[in-house]
Amino acid sequence: MSGAIASTDPLIRVTDLRKVFPAPRGTKAEDVVAVDGVSFELLPDECLAIVGESGSGKTTVARMIVGLETVTDGTVEVLGKDRTAAPRSLASRRARAREVQYVFQDPYSSLNGRQRIGEVISSNLKLHGIGGTGAKARAQAILDSVGLPKKFFDRFPKELSGGQRQRVAIARALAADPKVIVLDEAVAALDVSIQAQILNLLADIKAERRVSYLFISHDLAVVNQISDRMIVMENGLVVDRGDTAALLANPTHPYTRSLRAAVPGPGWKPVRREKLAS
Amino acid sequence: MSAPLLEIEDLHASLVTRYRRLDLLNGVSLTLDRGEALGLVGESGSGKSLTTRAVMRMLAKGFQTSGDIRFEGTSVLGMNREQLRRYRAKDVGIIFQDPRAHVNPVHTVGDFLTEALVREHGVKLDEAERRAVQLLDEVGVRHAERRLRQYPHELSGGLLQRVMIASVLLVEPKLILADEPTTALDVTAQSDVMAILDEQRKARGLSLLFITHDLELANACCDRLAVMYAGEIVEQGAHVYDAPTHPYTKELLGARPSIDERLDRLPVLEYNLELHNEWKARELQERELKGRARA
Numbered sequence: 001m002s003g004a005i006a007s008t009d010p011l012i013r014v015t016d017l018r019k020v021f022p023a024p025r026g027t028k029a030e031d032v033v034a035v036d037g038v039s040f041e042l043l044p045d046e047c048l049a050i051v052g053e054s055g056s057g058k059t060t061v062a063r064m065i066v067g068l069e070t071v072t073d074g075t076v077e078v079l080g081k082d083r084t085a086a087p088r089s090l091a092s093r094r095a096r097a098r099e100v101q102y103v104f105q106d107p108y109s110s111l112n113g114r115q116r117i118g119e120v121i122s123s124n125l126k127l128h129g130i131g132g133t134g135a136k137a138r139a140q141a142i143l144d145s146v147g148l149p150k151k152f153f154d155r156f157p158k159e160l161s162g163g164q165r166q167r168v169a170i171a172r173a174l175a176a177d178p179k180v181i182v183l184d185e186a187v188a189a190l191d192v193s194i195q196a197q198i199l200n201l202l203a204d205i206k207a208e209r210r211v212s213y214l215f216i217s218h219d220l221a222v223v224n225q226i227s228d229r230m231i232v233m234e235n236g237l238v239v240d241r242g243d244t245a246a247l248l249a250n251p252t253h254p255y256t257r258s259l260r261a262a263v264p265g266p267g268w269k270p271v272r273r274e275k276l277a278s
Numbered sequence: 279m280s281a282p283l284l285e286i287e288d289l290h291a292s293l294v295t296r297y298r299r300l301d302l303l304n305g306v307s308l309t310l311d312r313g314e315a316l317g318l319v320g321e322s323g324s325g326k327s328l329t330t331r332a333v334m335r336m337l338a339k340g341f342q343t344s345g346d347i348r349f350e351g352t353s354v355l356g357m358n359r360e361q362l363r364r365y366r367a368k369d370v371g372i373i374f375q376d377p378r379a380h381v382n383p384v385h386t387v388g389d390f391l392t393e394a395l396v397r398e399h400g401v402k403l404d405e406a407e408r409r410a411v412q413l414l415d416e417v418g419v420r421h422a423e424r425r426l427r428q429y430p431h432e433l434s435g436g437l438l439q440r441v442m443i444a445s446v447l448l449v450e451p452k453l454i455l456a457d458e459p460t461t462a463l464d465v466t467a468q469s470d471v472m473a474i475l476d477e478q479r480k481a482r483g484l485s486l487l488f489i490t491h492d493l494e495l496a497n498a499c500c501d502r503l504a505v506m507y508a509g510e511i512v513e514q515g516a517h518v519y520d521a522p523t524h525p526y527t528k529e530l531l532g533a534r535p536s537i538d539e540r541l542d543r544l545p546v547l548e549y550n551l552e553l554h555n556e557w558k559a560r561e562l563q564e565r566e567l568k569g570r571a572r573a
Contacts, residue, residue, distance in 0.1 A: 053464045053465075053466055053467070054434075054435070054463075054464045054467070055434075162322070191321040191322050191491060192321065192491060192492075192530060192533050192534050193321060193529075193530065193533055193546070193547040195533075195534075195535075196533040196534075196535075196544035196545065196546055196547070197546055199535065199544055200543050200544055200546065203543070218464040218465055219465065220465070220537050221534065221535045221536055221537040222535050224535060224536070224537050224538075224540055225535035225536075225540055225541065225544065245540065248537060248538075249538075258466060259465065259466060260537070261469075262465040262466045262468065262469040263465055263537050264492065264494035264495045264497075264498050265494055265536070265537060265538070266494075268494065268498050269473075269498055270468075270469045270470070270471075270472035270473035270476060270498060270499065271469055271470075271473055272418065272469075272470055272473035272474060272477070273466065273469075273470055
């Protein structure tokens with residue numbers, strides 16, 4: 001598709017990205033600056049984690065990259081093309097879906113309850129013009145690659161467990177054969193045993209398909225397991241960034257340190273920060 | 279020696295419909311002493327929430343239960359309406375995972391906090407509000423007086439969970455049931471909320487039954503842990519985290535990624551119902567042998 005770009009060029013480049021949610025008209029509330037000048041690059045074959053607390057703006061950044069949210073200021077480049085403006089036509093939305101796919105946190109609300117699993121996956125295969133019987137065989141192969149039996153093809157989401165649904169969501173993303181998958185707290189809602197399986201699956205997929213991940217999470221143990229680099233967001237700003245293992249082994253920024261200190265482990269005790277102002 | 283605060287003895291619960299019968303709790307036995315914190319740990323569907331609901335006698339119609347739950351020696355399952363109401367209102371406080379689902383959105387935080395005090399304890403409203411403000415302050419909510427006039431939707435999840443904790447502490451119960459109180463929060467808010475719960479509980483000498491899927495978190499906040507699988511407690515004690523003996527506990531601990539070390543692959547749990555049934559058969563056999571030896 002985009003053979004013009006070199007294999008080391010960044011897949012995604014965001015520059016000075018800003019998002020302001022205006023206050024509702026007629027109220028005294030103030031505008032909310034959710035993202036306030038964020039820049040980073042996602043390289044081929046890497047997993048970049050965005051970490052931060054609720055409300056730090058990490059999800060808003062990802063939503064702007066895929067065009068689910070309009071950009072207030074700054075630019076988004078995907079595979080060397082300007083993708084700052086939200087897609088306006090069906091064709092441009094499809095084009096962008098081939099580049100970046102999104103896996104949401106909640107596998108219960110992210111699948112259409114009236115669509116069979118086979119249709120969920122086939123709908124994304126159509127992005128590449130794969131239809132008919134070819135689509136069925138492909139969809140079953142993809143189901144197999146995420147560790148689901150072929151018989152799930154004709155099932156509805158309500159017949160599946162949370163872990164199985166998240167596998168379907170990943171299968172749907174893979175069907176579009178994207179260069180980048182955004183994983184937005186994709187393992188946060190899962191049990192420990194299922195979480196381990198999905199993290200292993202994601203590692204396998206990344207190695208086999210040479211896809212890059214933008215991995216959004218507040219769980220630093222999970223981030224340590226899967227990501228190569230990480231950026232730390234606080235109140236819409238990137239406050240820290242670097243190699244994941246190095247940053248976690250020796251966090252120097254006070255905010256990264258406080259996030260690190262909040263993760264339970266051997267000998268850990270909960271600590272109370274200052275009183276919440278808001 | 280006085281009786282434990284809470285005793286659960288061989289609790290069974292089954293959901294019986296016209297077509298099938300689901301055995302969800304298969305003989306849960308627990309004791310909780312005064313001032314003790316017990317962590318009940320398990321994955322989805324293991325029966326940990328069901329156990330807490332049974333303690334509150336809040337199981338839905340259609341559940342068949344056997345066994346006994348005793349609070350200060352009195353059978354909870356045998357309480358009459360009035361006893362049960364008083365038990366729920368004064369003896370036990372429960373904190374849920376999702377505070378937003380358990381407050382009335384059209385009532386202010388102040389209404390929510392003072393209702394039980396005014397209705398159950400006969401406290402005057404202005405006195406109840408004074409206590410509410412003081413307690414909100416203790417659990418780390420700033421501008422407590424202003425908060426009383428606000429509605430739940432105006433508060434963040436972490437803040438609302440603190441209000442929840444304050445509402446439970448206000449009625450001065452003897453036992454707190456906390457069902458995944460921090461699962462919906464991020465790590466820093468979780469650390470805050472657990473620290474507050476821990477310090478308030480210790481200061482007041484309350485008992486805590488802490489339900490969670492997180493072994494590490496439970497270990498940090500509890501004196502003892504009990505691990506549940508398929509409606510049964512497979513292992514309990516103070517040793518569980520540092521020296522687990524049951525295969526399921528060991529695998530569960532191993533499957534969690536670590537912040538200090540990155541593994542090539544995370545170990546995947548191999549424990550399943552089949553292994554569980556084998557384990558159960560062995561346990562029964564051992565118990566029988568011991569019984570015979572004694573005889």
